[in-house]
Amino acid sequence: MVGAPVLAIVGGMLAGPLARRRRWAIDPGARFAGRYVLQAAIVIFGLGLSLAAVVRIGVSSLPVMLGTLAACFAVAALAGRALGVPADLRLLIGSGTGICGASAIGAIAPVIAAGEAAIGYAMSTIFVFNLLAVLIFPAVGHLLGLDAASFGLWAGTAINDTSSVVAAGYAYSRAAGDEAVAVKLVRALMIIPLVLAVALARHRAPAGDTGGCGVPVRPAAGPSGKERVAGRLRVSRLVPTFIPLFLLAAAVNTLGLVPDRARDGLGLAATVALAVAMAGIGLGISTGDLRRSGIRPLLLGGLLSLTVAVTGLGLQTLFM
Template identity: 35%
Template sequence: MKTNIKNFPGILLCFCIAVPAWFFGSLFPVIGGPVFAILAGMIITIFVKEKGICHNGITFTSKKILQLAVVLLGFGMNLSDILSKGKQSLPIILATISTSLIVSYIIYRLLHMDAKISTLIGIGSSICGGSAIAAAAPVIEADDEEIAQSISVIFLFNVAAALIFPSLGTALGLSNEGFGLFAGTAVNDTSSVTAAAAAWDGIHGSNTLDAATIVKLTRTLAIIPITLVLGILQARKKKDGASTFSFRRAFPMFILFFVLASVITTVFALPGTVTSPLKDLSKFFIVMAMAAIGLNTNIVSLIKTGTKPIFMGFVCWVSIAAVSLLLQMALGIM
């Protein structure tokens, strides 16, 4: 990842926004640092429309540092541990991912929505919220406003899930195991999965947090095949001749490095003392990238065009929750 001196003012600005956003995100995990960062960036842009010397660095942060964050995310994924512990949840994970992608595609066609926003919302809802959007956005070449729109929709239903699902699970009589599966498969973002599971544990005196997190990490593995498929589709759109095909376009290098990081963690069984700082750095880089995206986003335009994406996010959210619960009932897990 190459940079130059012209990028530093913009990178520094994003860093300065990311530090307090990270702090507030740790205080309010149900909201999370990325949302605080993107909101701060959008508010700053209302008053400072011309970025001047910061422009290059803001663009660099929203593209390259976002990709670096995805690569570092791979160091938090021990593939053998995740698959061995999360295999029970695999049928439900596959069903909820398929449901979200199908529902988002149907709504995209019915409402004639923007294709990239629809893709990001479908993937963000089905896999792992902001991390999945961060991985998919460069592959489909989504612009900053499309990313901001998608992140905003995912955030809205993350908060709703974290607040509603513990009480809903109690009302439905879910077991601790059942709620761990429900939270891990039906809540979008890792921070909100953690918040929902922690709330459940507080109510029931249980320990579902670890189980919900493992299910969520298993779900995160879907980033790999999804981005590969998106890369192939994008490459076909852009190919110059009938016989040309670029592997690099079909499988962007940062996703390859993400897979490599996961393999290194798995093969060498890297300890938490090594992987934890890398995961934290990945999360911080995502916060920086969201600050950059916020700085490039017109919040007024975002609000005006937000009705259809919010509707799509709502239908995906409800559909995923319903499928997760129905499959648990069918499998006798509840």
């Protein structure tokens, strides 16, 4: 069954070219919906979960999550080098695929002083496979007969961008969406140790070192102690805003502050907000973005997406 989020993003994609030809000013509204309305939908969904359930789901997902991350970065290093993808670009694509899509790319890019071209290639590559995941994962999940918990864990650990995780999860079922969002919250926090590890490695690397394929490794830390302290203080900014708000919403529900008579209305409001957000994301899609990546980054992104998808399913059979 195709859910409202999938229909919304496809509808937005179809309407976007027509709107651009007629020069309608759709971009500001599409960006607002794709970011803020999406975050609002996630927070509203949190009002239907208990904090204990979120913690339980997050902790139980760690073996699968860490396994997919390890597989993703190993394949990114080996396959990326074999494909001739520059070191910075394969790190960006690996981080985006393994953790949190554009958020991870945005966090890693300044640490490695990535150029605009590398960031653009990585973002476009990640975007292509986000879109495919929304369309393919629910169909494959039904084909495999996955229950809500299994599909939610799979989507939360194998789809990289939050918007795509939410869309695919709630397109499958409400329970699968709740599971996927909780898993995704923990996965998004992996940005923090990754950024710290990369910053430490780059800071210690000699100035002449290369990260493979002849790409120089540049220290990310500033020259002064004050700048390094400031960088440490900015670690808190790596946590996406919706995570503490989602946890707060779950805590409000755990304390019994959400009336039973309001639950159906809140569920409907969250579903509508999610559809609006997906339509906004669809409106923002352009064929230029889809062509931007080039064949080698796309091949690497496809291989990594397949790696985390297959690894996620395989690890479920071992640990869950």
